[in-house]
Amino acid sequence: MSSITSRTLLDTLCPMHLVLNKTGHLIHAGPSFIKILPRAEAIGRRFHDLFKLKRPQTDNSMRALLSLAGTKLHLKLRTGARTEMKAVLTPLHKGNCIGPAGGAVINLSFGISIVDAVRDYALTSADFAPTDLTVEMLYLIEAKSAAMSASRSLTTRLQGAKIAAEEQAFTDTLTGLKNRRAMDHVLARLMDQGTPFTVMNLDLDYFKAVNDAMGHAAGDYVLQKAAQIMVSHTRGEDMIIRTGGDEFVLIFPGLTKPERIEEIAASLIAELEEPIIYEGQSCQISGSIGAAISTDYCRTELSQLFEDADAALYAAKHAGRGCHRLHSSARGRRAPSS
Template sequence: MPNAAHPLAAVLDTLCPMHALIDATGHIVHAGPTLHKLCPGGIAPWARFTELFEMKRPRCDSSMKALRARGGQKLHLILRGGPRCDLKGVLAPLPEDGPIQPAGGAIVNLSFGISVVDAVRDFALTSTDFAATDLAIEMLYLVEAKTAAMEASRTLNLRLQGAMIAAEEKAYTDALTGLRNRRAADYLLERLLERKQDFALMQLDLDFFKAVNDTMGHAAGDHVLREVAAIMIEETRAEDMIARVGGDEFVLVFARLTDPGRMHDIATRLIARLEQPIRYGEELCRISASAGSVLSCDYARPTLARMLEDADAALYAAKAAGRGRHVPFAPQAPPASADGAARRQG
């Protein structure tokens, strides 16, 4: 009997879109539209049910007699070929004589059980592939709602994480120059000391910057500070840290740098660049810089306070020697003045 000609076809397709109508010889004479989707190319006419589906439980041979004997029992089957698909089913034997055809056959109604979500993905199923009263539709709606909620939660978490990163970045950044600030410098230096990693520390002050502010205004001073920041970035490595810790005061940290000669070369190069006139509109701003430095490897037990104090002393020695120069810390360097602000003027 051809598929579409069976009198129960339309009814079964609506009520049980995953059914198979089997004749007395075990051949499928009609299959629901969803069941066709599970088989690549659809179910061939008169295909044997046991050739398409393997019975896992209860175990039985492939005869129609054995299948009919399982009537009313819960069947566990696997689709042969294509994506692995575990199915649940129930079989209703048809009378061996009477008006219901095919006589001696059976109707098997199948479902996906808890694997419905995987099946929807693997076979591109939609709600129209299930009976209107099938609880699988409600389950799919719940899964879709859960997925949407999880995606919304993930998006919110990403936004919150981004906001936290932005807030942390802002907390460690100097707003005018985009360099790190004192808080960031202290944090990095403490981490380096905790890890016992060698580094070089330079304190650098701009010379004659106050004159720029006094004669050309604070807008010119701000422009000069941004240009100074750009020059420092150009003259240092990406892994080095530059922090603006005061109006015209900077701290530079060079991880793994232990060579005093190299430290002096970097400082000298920086000062030379900073002494080049900086254009502001039609005017030229002229500044210089003084720097003092220390190496962590010169200390038996380096501490942040001691290193900052010694770098400050070396910086004071550079200013006292005429400015525009770098002085590395040495035991004979003059001690830091109690009036730090006074000695940095200019």
Template sequence: MPMFLWIDGQARIRALGRTLHKVLGEGVMIGDAFTRHFTIGRHEADLLRCPDATIPRCEFSNCSRKVGACGSSLRHLKERRSIHLTLQARPEIGLRGDVLSLPQAEGGGVLMNLSFGIYLSEVVASLDLTERDFAVADLAMEMLYLLETKSMVMGELSALTARLDHARQEAERLALTDALTRLSNRRAMERALAQALSGVTQGGAPFALMQIDLDHFKRVNDSYGHAAGDYVLQSVARILNETVRHGDLAGRMGGDEFLLLLRGPIEHKALEALAQRIIARLEEPKWFAGNECLISGSIGVVVSDDYAIHDLDAMQGDADVATYAAKEAGRGCVRFAQSAPR
């Protein structure tokens, strides 16, 4: 019984097990008062009244009338299903166990057989206890093995959950990304446009759409092959990413059609200047396998502030019309929707 505690009739420590001595520390002495090192109960000490303190035969007339003030009062703990003790020096550690009343011929008092209960793992870790500190029949080590196994399993489950969450996020990202250009794809752009429209209809920030159709792209594909065409599309994606502001969104809607979602208020002159910069970058020579790939861009622009009633289909339709007007004007230029003021 490495966790036993023998208390005599005067509520003083007569003996204790080696493990309990290790828990209490070197400060414990044989003969110390029980209450110097232990408190009975958790939050119920004030309810543990000693029955003997209310009758004339109680020899401790000046005691606190609580269980623990004398060895005789501790004998009443056997009537409880189990006892709970808290260490005075380490109140974060609780003990529980059984109480056995000793005969008066042996000096009265009680013998307690204690255990750490739910505090087992914390005590073992903090005091560096080993298997030798527990009784052979004690299930403490088996409990520690179970706790360690549970901890390992929970760790693996947590890691698996993190991997699954990462895989889910990556799958969602890929589902919203154009595989060739790494820009947002049509699905992602439609979602972003719906959010922008919802925001502006509720009094949020306005936005502009800039539709870009590449000029002469088919000639590059036909002359130098699809590998050259893919290279050109990737170059366009890089140009758009480098040109737009942080917070704006560039997407490939399919084929050689791109779309910019420009968030926040932007003046028409600033939008036109941005479109001209993009066109200039698009017209820069692009070399693939020794072949010069020349393209340009026709751009149509619509601005949400130009609409009294915000309708996404109408705005996208106007962007198509404006882009076609840019092509009709000779390509390599920008046109605003007809509803937009100049």
């Protein structure tokens, strides 16, 4: 068998092998090694110029290297990514078809550094012998990577679906405002944080007349326009909740000044009284508002706060609608301010 045929056979069975002459110079390298160290940088170089022999340690002579035949060698490339490798050496005797007598064949592998090597040198399964267990490990790594990627993608989609479902569960579908379920969460958070707030109950006046005279489509449109007006009069941290057909609750975290509360209420009512045009017809509504401030109550009196905001709302309605009342902060038996 010719030396060319023998080396071709080695290139197939041991694509990471090296052939050294008797002086320790590299005269041939398998195709996978050439991907790691280009031929022009490898062929003709001394083995010890290319590799650092970590274990066992010897001098840099070819004689010492040949004495390690059959021993597992621990190597490290001196250039490039300085990848660590494992190797085994077989001396070449007179009459072989691979290289000159006195030389050696060294078969290399990456060992536990295989993952880094695949990344650093863009290796594929074609760079290893078909029977090499490394190929199986590469398949496992690829499968694990694909599985983890699919798992992350699924987790992201599930989290997105969960957030969307929670958002939908807390949202009034007609107006896009929050619903009563969301209000409970907001109030619990504000109470836990000790954040003072104002509750404003708002009912749309004359809404039933619009609904009865012009139909539910007109009523839905009016509700949506009213919701937009409320949003335009609130801050990002405020919450607007639709609690019933034409009933709303506005929560203002950190807002406790009566003057500012009454200013917001007056502004809301003024804009709600502007005619809303639906299909060329004018829909006339207004708003009645009752408010209460959380600083007037202890933690266990949350239900009382809402009762008093309701009482203030009914006082506004009884005063002729289209107006607002802020519940008195006087202790003892509270009464709506007139």
